[in-house]
Amino acid sequence: xxxxxxxxxxxxxxxxxxxxxxxxxxxxxxxxxxxxxxxxxxxxxxxxxxxxxxxxxxxxxxxxxxxxxxxxxxxxxxxxxxxxxxxxxxxxxxxxxxxxxxxxxxxxxxxxxxxxxxxxxxxxxxxxxxxxxxxxxxxxxxxxxxxxxxxxxxxxxxxxxxxxxxxxxxxxxxxxxxxxxxxxxxxxxxxxxxxxxxxxxxxxxxxxxxxxxxxxxxxxxxxxxxxxxxxxxxxxxxxxxxxxxxxxxxxxxxxxxxxxxxxxxxxxxxxxxxxxxxxxxxxxxxxxxxxxxxxxxxxxxxxxxxxxxxxxxxxxxxxxxxxxxxxxxxxxxxxxxxx
Amino acid sequence: xxxxxxxxxxxxxxxxxxxxxxxxxxxxxxxxxxxxxxxxxxxxxxxxxxxxxxxxxxxxxxxxxxxxxxxxxxxxxxxxxxxxxxxxxxxxxxxxxxxxxxxxxxxxxxxxxxxxxxxxxxxxxxxxxxxxxxxxxxxxxxxxxxxxxxxxxxxxxxxxxxxxxxxxxxxxxxxxxxxxxxxxxxxxxxxxxxxxxxxxxxxxxxxxxxxxxxxxxxxxxxxxxxxxxxxxxxxxxxxxxxxxxxxxxxxxxxxxxxxxxxxxxxxxxxxxxxxxxxxxxxxxxxxxxxxxxxxxxxxxxxxxxxxxxxxxxxxxxxxxxxxxxxxxxxxxxxxxxxx
DNA sequence: GTGAAAGCGCTAACAT
DNA sequence: ATGTTAGCGCTTTCAC
Numbered sequence: 001x002x003x004x005x006x007x008x009x010x011x012x013x014x015x016x017x018x019x020x021x022x023x024x025x026x027x028x029x030x031x032x033x034x035x036x037x038x039x040x041x042x043x044x045x046x047x048x049x050x051x052x053x054x055x056x057x058x059x060x061x062x063x064x065x066x067x068x069x070x071x072x073x074x075x076x077x078x079x080x081x082x083x084x085x086x087x088x089x090x091x092x093x094x095x096x097x098x099x100x101x102x103x104x105x106x107x108x109x110x111x112x113x114x115x116x117x118x119x120x121x122x123x124x125x126x127x128x129x130x131x132x133x134x135x136x137x138x139x140x141x142x143x144x145x146x147x148x149x150x151x152x153x154x155x156x157x158x159x160x161x162x163x164x165x166x167x168x169x170x171x172x173x174x175x176x177x178x179x180x181x182x183x184x185x186x187x188x189x190x191x192x193x194x195x196x197x198x199x200x201x202x203x204x205x206x207x208x209x210x211x212x213x214x215x216x217x218x219x220x221x222x223x224x225x226x227x228x229x230x231x232x233x234x235x236x237x238x239x240x241x242x243x244x245x246x247x248x249x250x251x252x253x254x255x256x257x258x259x260x261x262x263x264x265x266x267x268x269x270x271x272x273x274x275x276x277x278x279x280x281x282x283x284x285x286x287x288x289x290x291x292x293x294x295x296x297x298x299x300x301x302x303x304x305x306x307x308x309x310x311x312x313x314x315x316x317x318x319x320x321x322x323x324x325x326x327x328x329x330x331x332x333x334x335x336x337x338x339x
Numbered sequence: 340x341x342x343x344x345x346x347x348x349x350x351x352x353x354x355x356x357x358x359x360x361x362x363x364x365x366x367x368x369x370x371x372x373x374x375x376x377x378x379x380x381x382x383x384x385x386x387x388x389x390x391x392x393x394x395x396x397x398x399x400x401x402x403x404x405x406x407x408x409x410x411x412x413x414x415x416x417x418x419x420x421x422x423x424x425x426x427x428x429x430x431x432x433x434x435x436x437x438x439x440x441x442x443x444x445x446x447x448x449x450x451x452x453x454x455x456x457x458x459x460x461x462x463x464x465x466x467x468x469x470x471x472x473x474x475x476x477x478x479x480x481x482x483x484x485x486x487x488x489x490x491x492x493x494x495x496x497x498x499x500x501x502x503x504x505x506x507x508x509x510x511x512x513x514x515x516x517x518x519x520x521x522x523x524x525x526x527x528x529x530x531x532x533x534x535x536x537x538x539x540x541x542x543x544x545x546x547x548x549x550x551x552x553x554x555x556x557x558x559x560x561x562x563x564x565x566x567x568x569x570x571x572x573x574x575x576x577x578x579x580x581x582x583x584x585x586x587x588x589x590x591x592x593x594x595x596x597x598x599x600x601x602x603x604x605x606x607x608x609x610x611x612x613x614x615x616x617x618x619x620x621x622x623x624x625x626x627x628x629x630x631x632x633x634x635x636x637x638x639x640x641x642x643x644x645x646x647x648x649x650x651x652x653x654x655x656x657x658x659x660x661x662x663x664x665x666x667x668x669x670x671x672x673x674x675x676x677x678x
Numbered sequence: 679g680t681g682a683a684a685g686c687g688c689t690a691a692c693a694t
Numbered sequence: 695a696t697g698t699t700a701g702c703g704c705t706t707t708c709a710c
C-alpha cells in the first residue's frame with residue numbers, strides 16, 4: 001500500500017472542494033454534476049480542485065437528499081453456484097446495468113427465515129425493487145411493502161398470498177412434452193424423479209407429466225414415481241435403485257438440473273442405458289447427448305428486470321405474470337427406444 | 340397490488356413513530372435499536388407504533404450519519420453465467436453474509452473501460468471493500484482509493500502497477516503438472532490451446548506447460564501451440580484443425596473451462612480421441628471422464644472475502660498474496676496413451 | 679430514563 | 695452565473 005498518510009483518514013467533501021476552488025458549495029455541486037449555468041472557467045477550476053483532493057461524490061448523501069431511494073435492486077435467490085440461479089442473475093444484471101441500476105445478490109440457503117431477513121435488509125437499504133426466487137412459502141409479510149412503492153418481482157415460483165408481478169416457466173407444459181416425447185418413442189414404464197413436491201415448479205412438472213401419461217392411458221409409470229429427491233447424491237442413489245427394479249423402467253424423466261446430474265452419474269458406463277430427459281438445459285448436454293426440456297434462463301432474468309424497471313418508472317396496474325416457454329431439445333438420450 | 344392508497348406515497352419516518360408513541364425522536368431511536376436506558380413500557384409503546392405505521396429504518400440516513408460507509412462490498416467480475424465467476428461469487432457472498440455484509444455484483448463484459456466505470460460507481464456508493472476479477476490491465480487509477488481506506492482485493496489476476504491484496508491460482512504449477520501428467524503417459528506431440536496470452540493467468544499456464552516440456556527435453560509440442568482462442572466456438576474449430584494435422588497431436592491441454600468445452604465438442608464421437616486435460620474443473624467432468632487441473636473456486640472467493648474483512652477491521656500492513664493450489668483430478672481422458 | 683439541538687454531505691428552492 | 699438557506703432521516707453529543 002502506498003504510504004499516503006495525510007489523506008488516509010477521511011475523504012474530502014464537496015465543501016472542501018468548493019473552498020479550494022474559491023466558490024460556493026452550490027456552484028461546486030453544479031460544476032461537478034455538469035448542470036447548466038456554470039461559467040466554463042469556473043467549472044474547470046472546480047474540477048481541478050476535485051481532482052487534486054481526490055474528491056469522490058458521496059452517493060449516500062445524494063440519495064438521502066434525493067429521497068432516500070438508491071440505485072440498487074436486490075435479488076434474493078438460491079446459491080449462485082447453481083447454474084440456474086447464476087444464469088438468471090446474469091440476465092438480470094445485464095438488463096439493470098443498461099439503466100444505471102446495480103444488483104445486490106444474496107443467497108437464501110433455501111431457508112425461509114433467512115430469506116425473510118435478507119429481504120428486510122434489502123428494504124432497509126432502500127432498494128428500488130426487489131427480485132425474489134422464493135424459498136419460503138408465505139410472502140404475505142411483503143404486502144405492506146408492495147403498497148409502499150417498492151416493487152417486487154417473483155421468479156420461478158409464484159408468490160404466496162400476495163399479488164405481485166412474476167416470471168414463471170411453463171413447467172406443466174414442458175413436463176407434459178417430455179412425457180409425450182418418451183411415450184412417442186414407445187416407452188410405458190417411465191420413471192419420474194422429482195424434487196420436493198411442495199415447491200410450485202415441481203408441482204407443475206409433476207402434474208404435467210402425469211397429464212401426459214393419463215392422456216395416453218398409460219399407468220405403467222406409477223410404480224416408478226420418486227419425489228422429495230433434493231440433491232445430486234440422492235438422485236444418483238434413487239436412479240440406481242430404480243434401474244435395479246424388476247421390471248426396470250425403460251425411461252427416466254428428471255425434473256431439474258441437479259437431478260439430471262445425479263441420473264447421469266447413476267447411468268455412467270451402462271451398456272444399455274434407459275432413455276433420459278431432464279428438465280433444464282445445461283452446459284455440455286450436447287456433448288453428453290442429453291435430451292432436455294430447455295428454456296431461456298437468461299431471458300427469465302431479463303424479463304423480471306424489465307417488469308421491475310417498469311414499476312420503478314411508475315407503471316401501475318394489476319400484477320402481471322410472464323410465462324417463459326419451453327421446448328424439447330433432442331440430443332439422443334430422450335430418443336432411445338425401450339429395450 | 341392491494342389498493343392501499345393512503346400509505347402508497349411515502350414511508351413513515353422515525354419522527355412520525357415518535358409522535359404516535361408520544362415520545363421524543365431520540366427515545367424512539369433508542370427503543371428501536373434496543374439501546375439501554377429505555378423503560379420497558381416505553382419501548383413496547385414505540386415498537387407498537389412502528390408496527391402500526393409500517394415503519395422501516397432508513398439505512399441510507401443511518402449510514403450517512405454514522406460516517407457515510409455502507410455495509411456493501413462490491414464485486415466486479417466477468418459474466419456470472421460463466422461457472423468460474425459464479426462459483427467465486429458464491430464463495431464471497433457466503434463469507435460476507437456471516438459478517439452482515441452484502442454483495443453487489445457487476446459484470447465488466449471483459450471491457451476495461453466499463454470495469455473502471457463500475458468501480459467508480461461502487462466507490463461512490465461507499466462500498467466497504469472492493470473485489471475485482473480484473474479485465475483491464477492498468478489499475479493505477481485505484482491507488483488513491485487504496486490510500487483512502489477502501490480496501491481492494493484482486494482475484495485471479497494480480498493488479499497492475501498497484502500493491503494490493505490478491506488471491507491467485509497456482510497457474511504455472513497446475514499447468515506444469517498437466518504437462519508432466521501427459522508426458523508420463525507417453526505423449527510427445529502435445530497441443531496446447533490457450534486464451535489471450537496477455538492475460539496473466541493464461542501467461543502463467545502457458546509458461547508452466549512450456550517449463551514441463553523443456554524439463555523433459557521435448558519439443559514436439561511446438562507446432563501445436565495455439566493461443567488467442569477466446570471462446571467456445573473458436574476452441575472447437577481450433578481443436579478440429581489440430582486433429583486434422585499430419586501428424587496430429589496425441590494429447591491436448593486446454594487452459595480454461597471455455598476452451599475445454601470447445602475441445603470436448605470437437606472430439607465428440609471420435610473413435611480414438613486424443614488425451615485431454617483441461618484447466619478448471621467443471622460440472623459433469625466426472626460423467627464425461629475428463630481429467631482436469633482442479634482448484635477450489637469457492638475457497639478463492641472465501642479467502643478474498645476474508646482478506647477484505649480483515650482490512651475493513653483495520654488490518655494494515657503490506658499487500659498479501661494468497662495462492663490457491665491445484666491438483667490433477669484424473670478421470671480417464673488425461674490417462675489415454677498416445678495412439 | 680428521557681429530550682433538545684446539532685450535523686453527516688449533499689441537492690432543491692429561492693435569492694441575487 | 696453564483697450564493698444562501700434549508701433539510702433529507704437518522705445518530706450523537708450533552709443536558710435534564
